[in-house]
Amino acid sequence: MAKKYVYLFREGKASMRDLLGGKGANLAEMTQIGLPVPPGFTITTEACNEYYSIGENVPEGTWEQVWPALTEVEASTGKLFGDKKNPLLVSVRSGAKFSMPGMMDTVLNLGLNDDTVEALAANTQNERFAWDCYRRFIQMFGDVVLEVEHYVFEQILEIAKEKQGVRYDSELSPESLKWMVSEYKKKIQRHTGKPFPMDPRVQLELAVLAVFRSWNNDRANVYRRINNIPHDIGTAVNVQSMVFGNMGSDSGTGVAFTRNPSTGESALYGEYLMNAQGEDVVAGIRTPNPIATLAQENLDIYNQFVDISKRLESHYRDMQDIEFTIERGKLYMLQTRNGKRTASAAIRVAVELFHEGVITKEEAIMRIEPEQLEHLLHRRMDSDAKLQVLAKGLPASPGAASGRIVFSAEEAERLGDAGEKVILIRTETTPDDIRGILAAQGILTSRGGMTSHAAVVSRHMGKPAVCGCDALKIDYGQGLVVIEGVEYSQGTVLSIDGSTGRVIKGEVMMVDPELSEEFKEFLGWADEIARLKVMANADTPTEASNARGYGAVGIGLTRTEHMFMDPARIPIVQAMILAQTLEEREDALAKLLPMQEEDFYGILKAMQGLSVTIRLLDPPLHEFLPHSEELIVEITKLKITQKDPVNLHEKEALLRKVRALSELNPMLGHRGCRLGVSFPEITVMQARAIFQASARLLKEGLDIHPEVMIPLTMGKEEFIMMRKLVDDTAQDVMKEQAIQINYKVGTMIEVPRAALLADEIGKVADFFSFGTNDLTQMTMGLSRDDAQGKFLPVYLEKNLMKTDPFVVLDRDGVGKLIGIGVNLGRSTNPDLHLGICGEHGGEPNSVEFCHIVGLDYVSCSPFRVPIARLAAAQAVVKNKDQSK
Ligand code: ADP
Ligand code: MG
Ligand code: MG
Numbered sequence: 001m002a003k004k005y006v007y008l009f010r011e012g013k014a015s016m017r018d019l020l021g022g023k024g025a026n027l028a029e030m031t032q033i034g035l036p037v038p039p040g041f042t043i044t045t046e047a048c049n050e051y052y053s054i055g056e057n058v059p060e061g062t063w064e065q066v067w068p069a070l071t072e073v074e075a076s077t078g079k080l081f082g083d084k085k086n087p088l089l090v091s092v093r094s095g096a097k098f099s100m101p102g103m104m105d106t107v108l109n110l111g112l113n114d115d116t117v118e119a120l121a122a123n124t125q126n127e128r129f130a131w132d133c134y135r136r137f138i139q140m141f142g143d144v145v146l147e148v149e150h151y152v153f154e155q156i157l158e159i160a161k162e163k164q165g166v167r168y169d170s171e172l173s174p175e176s177l178k179w180m181v182s183e184y185k186k187k188i189q190r191h192t193g194k195p196f197p198m199d200p201r202v203q204l205e206l207a208v209l210a211v212f213r214s215w216n217n218d219r220a221n222v223y224r225r226i227n228n229i230p231h232d233i234g235t236a237v238n239v240q241s242m243v244f245g246n247m248g249s250d251s252g253t254g255v256a257f258t259r260n261p262s263t264g265e266s267a268l269y270g271e272y273l274m275n276a277q278g279e280d281v282v283a284g285i286r287t288p289n290p291i292a293t294l295a296q297e298n299l300d301i302y303n304q305f306v307d308i309s310k311r312l313e314s315h316y317r318d319m320q321d322i323e324f325t326i327e328r329g330k331l332y333m334l335q336t337r338n339g340k341r342t343a344s345a346a347i348r349v350a351v352e353l354f355h356e357g358v359i360t361k362e363e364a365i366m367r368i369e370p371e372q373l374e375h376l377l378h379r380r381m382d383s384d385a386k387l388q389v390l391a392k393g394l395p396a397s398p399g400a401a402s403g404r405i406v407f408s409a410e411e412a413e414r415l416g417d418a419g420e421k422v423i424l425i426r427t428e429t430t431p432d433d434i435r436g437i438l439a440a441q442g443i444l445t446s447r448g449g450m451t452s453h454a455a456v457v458s459r460h461m462g463k464p465a466v467c468g469c470d471a472l473k474i475d476y477g478q479g480l481v482v483i484e485g486v487e488y489s490q491g492t493v494l495s496i497d498g499s500t501g502r503v504i505k506g507e508v509m510m511v512d513p514e515l516s517e518e519f520k521e522f523l524g525w526a527d528e529i530a531r532l533k534v535m536a537n538a539d540t541p542t543e544a545s546n547a548r549g550y551g552a553v554g555i556g557l558t559r560t561e562h563m564f565m566d567p568a569r570i571p572i573v574q575a576m577i578l579a580q581t582l583e584e585r586e587d588a589l590a591k592l593l594p595m596q597e598e599d600f601y602g603i604l605k606a607m608q609g610l611s612v613t614i615r616l617l618d619p620p621l622h623e624f625l626p627h628s629e630e631l632i633v634e635i636t637k638l639k640i641t642q643k644d645p646v647n648l649h650e651k652e653a654l655l656r657k658v659r660a661l662s663e664l665n666p667m668l669g670h671r672g673c674r675l676g677v678s679f680p681e682i683t684v685m686q687a688r689a690i691f692q693a694s695a696r697l698l699k700e701g702l703d704i705h706p707e708v709m710i711p712l713t714m715g716k717e718e719f720i721m722m723r724k725l726v727d728d729t730a731q732d733v734m735k736e737q738a739i740q741i742n743y744k745v746g747t748m749i750e751v752p753r754a755a756l757l758a759d760e761i762g763k764v765a766d767f768f769s770f771g772t773n774d775l776t777q778m779t780m781g782l783s784r785d786d787a788q789g790k791f792l793p794v795y796l797e798k799n800l801m802k803t804d805p806f807v808v809l810d811r812d813g814v815g816k817l818i819g820i821g822v823n824l825g826r827s828t829n830p831d832l833h834l835g836i837c838g839e840h841g842g843e844p845n846s847v848e849f850c851h852i853v854g855l856d857y858v859s860c861s862p863f864r865v866p867i868a869r870l871a872a873a874q875a876v877v878k879n880k881d882q883s884k
Contacts, residue, residue, distance in 0.1 A: 002059075002060060002061025002064070002065070003046065003059070003061065004044075004065070005043055005044050005046065005047040005059065005061060005062045005065050006041055006042070006043055006044070006062070006065035006066055006069045007019075007020060007024070007028070007041060007042050007044065008039075008040075008041045008069055008072055008073075009024075009027050009028045009031040009037060009039060009040055009041060009042070009240075010028070010031050010032065011028070012024060012025055012027075012028025012029070012031075012032075012042060013025065013028055013029050013032055014026060014028070014029035014316075016028070017097050018045065018097055018233070019044050019045055019046060019236070020042045020044060020045070020095075020236050021042070021045055021094075021095035021096050021097055021235060021236030021238075022095055022096065022097055022098065022099050022337055023093060023094075023095025023099070023236070023238055023335055023337070024042035024095050024236045024238050026335065026336050026337060027040065027042070027238060027240070027334075027335070028042070029315075030312075030333050030336060033311070033315060035308060035311070035312075035333050036330070036331060036332050036333060037332065037333050037334075038077075038240050038241045038242065038243050038332055038334070039072075039073050039076045039077060039240070039241050040073060040090065040238060040239050040240030040241055041066075041069040041070075041072070041073065041238075041239055042095075042236050042237065042238050042239075043062065043066065043208060043236060043237040043238075043239070044236055045096070045097065045233060045234035045235060045236045046234070047059055047062055047212075047234075047236075047237075048211075048212050048215060048234035048235050048236065048237075049232065049233075049234040051212045051234075052212075052215075052216075052234075056212075056213075058208070058209070058212070063205070066204075066208075066239075067201075069239075070204075070239070073088065073090075073239075073241055074088055077241050079241070081111055081200050081201070081204075082111060082113075082116065082199070082200040082201070083116070083119070084115050084116065084118075084119050085119055085123075086119065086123060087111055087112075087116035087119050087120060087200075088111060088241060089109050089110060089111040089112060089116075089120075089133070089241070089242040090110050090111055090204070090239050090240060090241055090242060091106060091107065091108045091109075091110065091238075091239070091240050091242055091278075092106065092107045092110055092204070092207040092208065092210075092211060092237060092238070092239055093106040093211075093237070093238040093239075093240065094106065094211040094214060094215075094235045094236070094237060094238075095235060095236050095237075095238055096215070096229075096233060096234065096235040096236070097233050098227070098229050098233075099337050099340075100220060100223050100224070100227075100229070104211060104214035104215065104217070104220055104235065105140070105143070105144040105214065106140075106144075106278070107137070107140045107141055107144055107145065107207050107210075108133075108136065108137065108140060108242065108277065108278050109133045109134070109136055109137035109140075109242060110137060110141070110200070110203050110204060110207055111200040111203065111204075112133060112134045112137045112200075113198040113199075113200065113203075114198060115198075116200070117130050117131060117133070117134045118130075120133065120134075124247065126247065126248070127174045128172075128173070128174045128177065129244070129246060129247055129248070131174050131177035131178055131181065132169075132172070132177055132246060133244070133246070133277075134177070134181055135177050135180045135181050135184060136277065138181060138184045138185065138188070138196060139153040139157075139184060141196075141203065141206075141207070142184065142187075142188050142196075144207075144210055144214070145206050145207050145209075145210040146188060146191070146192050146206075148187065148188055148191045148192065149191075152187050152191070153184060153187070156180055156183045156184060156187070157169070157180065159183075160172060160176045160177075160179060160180050161176075163176065163179075164176045170275065170276075184196075204239070208237050208239075211235060211237045212235070212237070214235075215234060215235045240334075243325050243327040243332045243334075244277065244325070244327050245273075245274075245275070245276055245277050245278075245325040245326060245327065246275055246276055246277040247275075247327060247328055248275060248328070249274055249275055250274075250298075250326070250328050250329045251274065251275060251325075251326050251327050251328055251329075252272050252273055252274035252275060252276060252325070252326045253272065253273060253276050253277060253278065253280065253323075253324070253325045253326070254270060254271055254272025254273065254288070254291065254294075254323075254324055254325075255270050255271060255272075255321070255322070255323050255324075256268055256269065256270025256271070256272075256291050256305070256309065256321075256322050256324070257269045257270055257319060257320070257321050257322070257339045258309045258310075258312065258313045258319050258320045258322070258339070259319045259339075259345070259349055260345065261319070261321075261339050261340065261341040261342065261345055262341070262342050262344075262345055262383075263342075263344065263345055263348065264341065264344065264345035264346070264347065264348025264349045264352070264518075265348070266352055268291050268292070268305075268306065268309060269291065270290075270291040270322075271288035271289065271290060271291060272288055272289060272291060272294055272324075273288045273289070274289075274297065274326075277325075291305075298326075298329070300329075301326055301329065301331055304331050305324065305331060308322075308331070308333065309322060312336050314358065316336070316338065317353070317358050317359055317363075318338045318339075318349075318353070318359075318367070319338065319339045319341065319349050320336045320337065320338065320339055321335075321336070321337050321338070321339035321340070322335065322336045323335035323336075342375070343368070343372040343373060343374075343375040343376050344375075344376055344516065344519075346367060346368045346372060347368060347376075347516070347518050347519055347522050348516070348518050349367075350363075350364040350365075350367040350368060350522065351364065351518040351521055351522050352518075361525045361528070361529070362529060362877050364522065364525065365522075365525055365526055365529060365870065365873045365874060365877060366874060366877055368522075368870065369844075370844040370847075370867040370868075370870040370871040370874065371844065371867065373866050373867050373870060374398050374499075374863070374864075374867060375398065375499060376513055376515070376519065376866075377398075377462070377513050377515075377550075377863050377866065378398045378399030378400070378462065378464065378498070378499070378513055378863070379399050379400055379401070379464075379510045379511065379512055379513060380398075380399065380400050380497075380499060380510065380511060380513070381400045381495075381497055381508050381509070381510060381511075382508070382509040382510065382511050384509075385508050385509050387502070387504045387508065388504060388505040388506065389502050389503070389504055389505075390471075390483045390484065390486075390494070390503045390504065390505055391469055391471035391472065391483050391484070391502075391503045392469065392471070392500075392501045392502055392503065393444070393445075393446075393466040393467055393468050393469025393470075393471075393472075393501045393503065394449065394455070394466065394467045394468045394469070394501050395466065395497075395498055395499055395500050395501040396443075396452070396454065396455035396458060396459070396465040396466060396467035396468075396498060396501075397443070397455060397458035397459040397462075397463060397464055397465035397498045398459075398464065398498045398499040399442075399462065399463065399464035399498050399499065400442075400464055400495065400496065400497045400498065400499070400508065400510055401421070401423060401440075401441035401442030401463075401464045401495065401496055401498075401510075402421065402423075402441070402493060402494070402495040402506075402507040402508050402510070403420070403421035403422045403423040403440065403441040403442065403493065403494075403495075404420060404421065404422050404423070404490075404491045404492065404493055405422070405423050405425050405444075405481065405488060405490060405491070405492050405493075405494050406422050406423070406424055406425070406436075406440075406490055406491075407424075407425055407426070407474065407476055407479055407481075407490060408426075408436065408476075409424065409426075409429075409432065409433040409434075409435055409436025409437070409439075410436065411436075411490070412424045412435075412436035412437075412439045412440045413435050413436055413438075413439040415439075416436075416438075416439025416440060417439065421441045422439065422440050422441060423440060423441060423442045423443070423444055423494055423495075423496060424436050424437060424439075424440035424442075424443050424444070425444045425445070425446075425472065425474060425481055426443075426444075426445050426446075426454070426474070427445060427446050427447050427474055428445050428446075428447045428448040428452060428453065428454060428467075429443065429445060429448075429452075429453050429454040429457070430453060431453070431565060431623065433454075434457065434562070434565060435567070437454070437457055437458065437461065437463065438461070440463070441463070441464070442458075442463060442464040442465060442466075442496045442498065443457075443458050443463060443464070443465040443466075443467075443496075444465070444466050444467075444469060444472070444494075444496050444503060445465070445466075445467045445468065445469065446468070446469055446470055446471075446472040446473075446474055447467075447468055447470070447789070448467045448468050448789065449467065449468055449788045449789060452467050452468070452788075452789075454467050455467045456839065458498070459861055459863065459864075461543075462546070462861075462862065462863045463498075464496055464497070464498030464499075465496070465498050466496045466497070466498055466501050466502070466503060469501070469503060471483055471484065471503075472503075483503070493506055493507050494506070495507060495508040523551060523866055523869055523870065525873070526869045526870045526872070526873035527551070527869060527873070528873075529873040529876050529877065530869065530872035530873040530875070530876055531851060531872070531875075531876055532847065532850060532851050532855065532856070532857060532858055532868075532872040532875070533553050533554070533835075533856060533857040533858075533872075534551065534552060534553065534857065534858055534859075534860070534865055534868045534869050534872060535547075535552050535553060535554040535555060535556035535611075535613075535835070535857050535858070535859040535860075536550070536552035536554075536555055536556065536859060536860060536861065536862045536865050537555070537556060537557040537558075537559070537837055537838075537841075537859055537860060537861055537862075538552075538555050538557075538558060538603065538862055539558055539559050539560075539562045539563070539603075540562075540602070540603070541602035541603050541605070541606040543862055544602075544603050544606035544607050544612075545606045546862040546863075547862035547865060548606070548607065548610075550862055550863065550865035550866050551865055551866060551869055552610075552862065552865045553610055553857075554607065554610040554611040554612065554613070554705075554857070554859075555603065555607055555610070555611070555612040555613055555859070556613050556769060556835055556836075556837045556841070556857060556858070556859020556860075557613055557615055557709070557769065557837035557838075557859050558603055558612060558613065558614045558615060559615055559618065560596070560599075560614065560615065560616065560617055560618075560686060561617060561618060561619050561623070563595070563596060563599045564592075564617070564624060565624070566595075569592065569595060570624065572588050572591045572592055573588075573592070573624045574624060574625060574654075575587075575588040576588035576589055576592065576682075577621050577624060577625065577657065577661075578653070578654065578657055582681065585679070585681060586681055589681055589682065589685040590685075592685060593685050593688060593689055593692075596685070596686060596689035597688075597689040597692050597693045598693075599689070600614065600689055600690050600693035600694075600706075601693040601696060601697065604693055604694060604697055604702075604704045604706060605697055605702065605704075607704075608697070608702040608703055608704055609703050609704075610705065611705040611706075611707055611744075612704070612705065612706055612707065613707040613708075613709050613746075613767075613769065613837075613859075614686075614690055614706065614707065614708055614709060615709040615710075615711050615748065616673070616676060616683055616686050616687075616708065616709065616710060616711060616722075617675055617676075617682060617683075617686065617711075618671060618672055618711040618712065619671055620661070620663060620666045620669050620670050620671040620675075621661055621670070621675065622658060622661040622662060622663070622666070625654065625657065625658050625661065626654070626658065627658075628655060628658045628659060628662070631651055631654060631655045631658060632655065634651055635648065635651050635652060635655060638651060667774075667777065667783060668778075671711075671712060672710075672711040672712020672713075672748075673710050673711055673712050673713055673718055673719075673722050674712065676710075676721075676722050676725065677718065677721065677722075680725055683722060683725045683726070684725055684729050687708060687725065687726045687729035687730065688729050688732075688733060690706050690708060690743075691706070691729060691730050691733035691734070691741055691743070692733055692737075694706050694741050694743070695733055695734075695737040695739050695741060698739055698741065699737075699739065705742065705743075705744075706741070706743045706744075707743065707744040707745070707746060707766070707767065708726050708743065708744070708745045708746075709745075709746055709747065709748060709767075709769060710722045710723070710726075710745070710746070710747045710748065711747075711748045711750070711771070712748060712750060712751060712774070713747040713748065713749070713751065713754050713761065714751050714753050714754055715753060715754065715757050715760065715761065716757065716760040716761050716763075716764060719747055719761055719764060719765060720764055723745050723764060723765075726745050727745065730743060744766035744767055744833075745765065745766055746765045746766045746767030746768060746769065746833070747761060747765050747767075747768060747769075748768075748769050748770075748771040748774075748837075749761075749768045749769070749770045749771065749775065749818075749821050750770070750771030750772075750773075750774035750775045750778070751774070751775075751778055752775070752778055752779055752817055754821070755770075755775070755817040755818065755820055755821035755824075756817075756820060756821075756824075757824075758820065758821040758822075758823075758824035758825040759824040759825065759827050759828045760828075761825070762824065762825035762826070762827070762828045762829040762832050763828045763829060765825075765829070765832065766831075766832070766833065767832060767833035767834065767835070768821065768825055768832060768833075768834050768835075769834075769835050769836060769837050769859070770818050770821065770834075770835070770836040770837075770838075770855075771836075771837060771838055772809055772814065772818075772836050772837075772838045772839075772840040772841075772846075773806065773838040773839060773840075775814055775817065775818075776805050776806055776809075776810060776814050779810075779813055779814045779817055780805060780810070780813065780814070782805070784806050787806075788804070788806065792804060803845075806839070807839070807840075807843060808840075808843055808845045808846055809840045809843070809845070809846035809849055811849050815849055815853065818836075818849075818853055818855075819853050822834055822853055822854055822855065833856055833857075834854070834855045834856050834857075835850075835855050835856055835857035835858060835859055836850055836855060836858055836859065837858075837859040837860075838859075839860070839861075841858040841859045841860035841864075841868060842858070842860030842861055842864025842865070842867055842868050843871075844867065844868075844870075844871035844874070846858075847868050847871035847872055847875060848871060848874070848875040848878065848879070850875075851872060851875035851876065851879065852875070852879060858872070
């Protein structure tokens with residue numbers, strides 16, 4: 001026996017979404033609970049999938065099931081398909097498991113032909129209506145099924161209106177409509193070489209095939225890609241008897257949400273049009289009325305609708321998006337689904353549904369995509385603003401900004417200090433641009449990906465950024481950028497939207513982020529449910545207090561290198577690096593000590609009561625020196641002018657040092673604790689700064705918890721050496737200051753060897769923090785900066801990887817090493833505190849993994865803290881069964 005490919009609405013239910021698609025499953029569910037749904041049936045997604053697997057052909061047995069189902073529909077409506085007296089008309093509607101609004105078109109009024117149109121006219125005693133249905137049908141069928149270009153029909157419509165001298169479609173006379181029908185048919189004959197099909201059964205067969213075909217059309221493919229909808233789930237086809245909203249002034253059609261989809265307010269929200277059909281409401285032919293006025297128009301219908309909306313919402317336990325039609329004063333439901341909504345509406349709806357006793361806290365937590373929260377935490381463009389979009393890049397850091405464009409960090413800083421709002425445009429940014437980035441309202445780059453320097457730094461600072469916008473042709477020399485052939489010189493005002501990647505001309509109105517009471521309440525629930533703690537990565541007191549504001553319960557990573565980059569300090573840092581003797585180096589370090597002490601004082605103070613993990617200097621020293629190319633240029637100039645031999649001499653010495661320090665592979669070079677092994681005095685200076693700051697704060701009566709983190713450890717021996725430097729310094733300071741400091745010393749686990757020897761290291765460390773950026777690079781043997789811009793996209797495209805491992809933690813490989821590290825570490829030290837820092841710490845899928853593998857905390861950028869809090873709670877709910 002053939003598989004069941006066809007389900008009458010009364011045979012299905014909501015839980016059959018996979019098979020019937022969302023639209024079909026919900027039509028069935030509404031039928032089951034007794035709502036007024038025009039009868040019909042659904043052809044399954046399975047039939048669609050088989051259509052493709054057997055080479056674009058409907059599977060055996062499909063039509064044999066369609067015709068009896070149609071007979072059932074005829075019986076329940078009392079009409080007959082193709083009948084010359086009382087013809088049944090149907091709509092043919094696509095509907096996949098996930099709603100793909102407007103991606104695949106629906107055909108209405110199917111079953112009309114030269115005979116049935118006369119019957120429709122006679123039965124309704126409305127010739128105009130019948131011919132209007134007919135011309136709409138031919139137009140939709142011609143466009144969607146026969147693939148005749150839309151404009152062909154539009155042209156005829158325009159001519160008809162012109163000939164008759166009217167403005168609106170609804171004013172067309174029966175004669176005009178008849179003329180249109182005959183013109184449409186001629187066009188179809190000309191474009192397809194065949195007459196328009198008069199047999200309703202042929203019409204239905206062709207329409208069903210067209211829906212299956214439309215699953216693979218361009219916009220559907222693009223929509224699925226953007227929304228991460230699988231390509232292999234197929235669409236169902238719904239065949240449903242027609243009801244008519246265009247039968248006169250007692251008929252109409254509309255769309256409504258049970259709550260406001262942009263604010264979440266609990267009030268019906270929607271629009272309707274009287275005497276209109278199907279897509280007229282969305283198509284903007286006439287301006288629809290707000291749903292509230294339906295109460296004045298027809299109180300009875302309005303009340304019925306309010307009733308049904310309430311029923312649907314409590315039945316589905318979520319906000320619904322409903323399509324309805326009124327035919328001669330009778331209400332019909334044509335669709336319901338969980339309504340799409342903004343992030344703030346999503347939170348308000350979830351919180352209110354909990355308070356209304358409809359859903360539990362855990363369900364509320366699961367209703368919001370963690371990434372959605374990001375939209376709430378940044379300034380964004382006013383949704384009513386009219387935008388002139390010039391180009392699109394990657395949405396690298398959310399939020400929006402307007403400002404005068406500048407092309408160098410110095411200029412950004414100069415204008416920024418003068419109180420100007422600027423957008424910094426660079427091909428890509430480097431750590432040298434930090435101050436420019438800080439001074440700018442937003443960052444725009446023509447190269448680089450989602451984890452490029454500009455992107456990472458901007459997200460970290462919570463600054464909007466659009467990256468990798470290759471439409472930009474930057475001319476630094478002339479101080480201008482060319483976009484689509486138009487020049488924009490320095491000082492021109494542009495805007496960027498880092499949430500969508502848009503680059504916009506001129507200034508745009510912004511709205512501030514609103515951290516509503518609901519939002520706080522909601523995240524409070526997340527904290528109740530979550531097991532993982534969420535900390536933040538912060539390098540300054542401001543970032544630290546931001547992080548606190550977003551609910552971080554500590555700092556999991558303070559990087560000290562940014563502190564060394566400060567322009568006031570760079571000469572001292574360089575002096576330290578260039579020092580010929582230990583004495584010279586200690587001299588430079590002595591100057592850095594009080595500065596570092598102030599840095600740590602500020603952060604520890606901002607985080608009083610909570611722990612602060614400070615990582616010792618990590619990058620290779622040449623990052624603090626000028627580039628050799630720049631030096632060579634300067635030296636050459638000095639040689640030519642011969643004016644400043646002293647300077648020339650210094651520059652030459654600097655160049656020699658730069659060359660000496662240059663490495664073939666800096667990532668695997670002289671960095672991390674390897675610096676401390678070579679130059680213990682650097683480690684001692686940093687440790688002293690941490691403990692002196694701590695001593696001061698303790699004396700001020702504050703409760704502080706410093707933790708010192710050793711980077712890039714390969715094994716126990718190195719760690720013991722580093723730890724001794726730190727412990728000894730702590731002892732010295734405690735003695736000098738006569739005060740007890742409670743501190744911890746732990747390590748990053750970012751070299752695979754360290755994970756494999758975690759039992760050894762665990763014995764002597766207080767905590768591990770998995771540095772998943774480096775750990776990913778070293779486990780996979782991928783250099784991030786080389787891979788992301790170049791061959792990683794190919795891997796993704798060829799499906800060798802599902803996601804970028806620098807964005808979503810690679811559970812299989814890197815995750816396995818983390819698991820080994822966790823288990824070995826705990827086996828020798830049950831008290832070991834375990835967490836991760838780095839970009840993965842704020843990415844929901846990776847957070848879930850951290851939960852599963854048994855970490856104690858994740859640490860991420862301050863602005864991602866709420867996202868991680870929600871993801872941590874969702875991880876508990878998702879993995880509930882496994883954990884018991
Ligand atoms: P989409 O998925 O693009 O929303 P739909 O299949 O929901 O497409 O249909 C498009 C429009 O046609 C909607 O306004 C819908 O209400 C209307 N429509 C669909 N089927 C019928 C029907 N049987 N009777 C009247 N209107 C219908
Ligand atoms: Mg559709
Ligand atoms: Mg619809």
